[in-house]
Amino acid sequence: MTDTHPPEQNPEARWFGFREVAPAERSAKVQGVFANVARRYDIMNDLMSGGVHRVWKQVFVRAVRPRPGERVLDVAGGTGDIARRLHAATGGQAQVVVCDISEPMVGVGRDRAIDRGISPSLAEGGIAHLVGNAESIPLPDRSVDAYTIAFGLRNVTHIDRALAEARRVLRPGGRFFCLEFCPVDAPGLRRLYDLYSFQVIPRLGQLVARDRDSYQYLVESIRRFPEPPALAERMVAAGLSRPRWRSLSAGIVSLHSGWRT
Ligand SMILES: C[S@@+](CC[C@H](N)C(=O)[O-])C[C@H]1O[C@@H](n2cnc3c(N)ncnc32)[C@H](O)[C@@H]1O
Known part of the structure; x- marks a missing residue:
């Protein structure tokens, strides 16, 4: 895809964590991580x-409040944790679709759903898993009742394109929800949080996932993500109205919501 957006509209596109990269290379690097x-x-x-x-995901799914018969799209759904929670919240009565750019992450999620007896077919009341980009979702206009993205938006190259795509696939009156880490402001907490993020998490990544760099990227990417008021403005610019957010765990995470009117 050619990069038609002026870079200042998507300043994050130039950053892979704290490293400056060409926007066209960023997505491949992110896919490598996952x-x-x-x-x-x-x-x-x-x-x-x-x-x-x-707990954050439980609060998120409660906010989404999926209803039986609704179609809910979980973008950047990864291994399907949120999707299975959304599905379970309606006793399997909502049509839940996962869309993620990473085939390996989607594969783990699909296998996990099957292991738990959940069909990969919407027609059978299961969860559908799609490989696709949040910036060009492989679904028709106005085809979903709710759009969710958890810990995904900061990994997307052009946030504004992803927000515009969310609006496109939502039906009028449809709901948008985003759960994401936030740069922490409170000075005391920030020092502790930074210490834990930069000293502990990459080491844990090395120990458990044999991959320090990917977890270094994850903690750095949080510091590059827009603050909640800025994200709310960008939601409105993309056509998502009445943006709201609430902080969880002293502002470590924010839950954003909005509507397609
Ligand atoms: C931190 S994981 C979050 C997974 C899941 N939502 C959760 O809460 O556990 C971020 C996910 O975003 C996906 N991702 C990154 N860029 C994407 C894009 N442009 N479009 C769709 N998914 C993307 C990654 O493949 C990864 O699965």
Whole structure:
């Protein structure tokens, strides 16, 4: 895809963590990260967060409040943790579709769903898994009731394109939800958080996933992600109205929501 957006509109596109890269190369680098860690991704989430990511995801799914019969699209859905929670929240009555750019991550998620007795077919009440880019989602306009993206948006090269795609696939009145890490501001907490992020997490990545660099990227990418008010403005610019956000765990994570009118 050619890079038609002016770079200042998507300043993150030039950054792979703290390293400056050509926007056209960024996605391949991100895909490399997730191909490397796919098999150890979920265990690493538990270890890094002490299990707290489960609470954040529970709060997220409660906010989405999927209803029976709705179609919910989980973009950058990775190994399907959020998708299975959304599916379970309606007793398997919602049509949940995962879309992620990483074939290895999607493969782990599909296998995990099958192991748990969930069909890979929407027609059979299961969860569908698609390999696709958040910037060009392989679904028709106005085809989903809710769009979710958890810990995914900061990995996307052009955030504004992804937000515009969210609006495109949502039906009028459809709901948008984003869960993402935030740069932490509180000075006391920030020092501790930085110490843990930069000293502990990459070492844990090396020990458990045999990949220090990928986890170094993950902690750096959080520092490059827009603050909640800036993201809210970009949601509105993309046509997602009434943006709201709430902080979880002293601002380590933010839950954003909006609507397609
Ligand atoms: C940190 S994981 C989050 C996975 C899952 N949502 C969760 O909460 O466990 C980020 C995911 O974003 C995916 N991703 C990165 N860039 C993407 C893009 N442009 N389009 C779709 N998915 C993307 C990665 O492949 C990875 O699976």
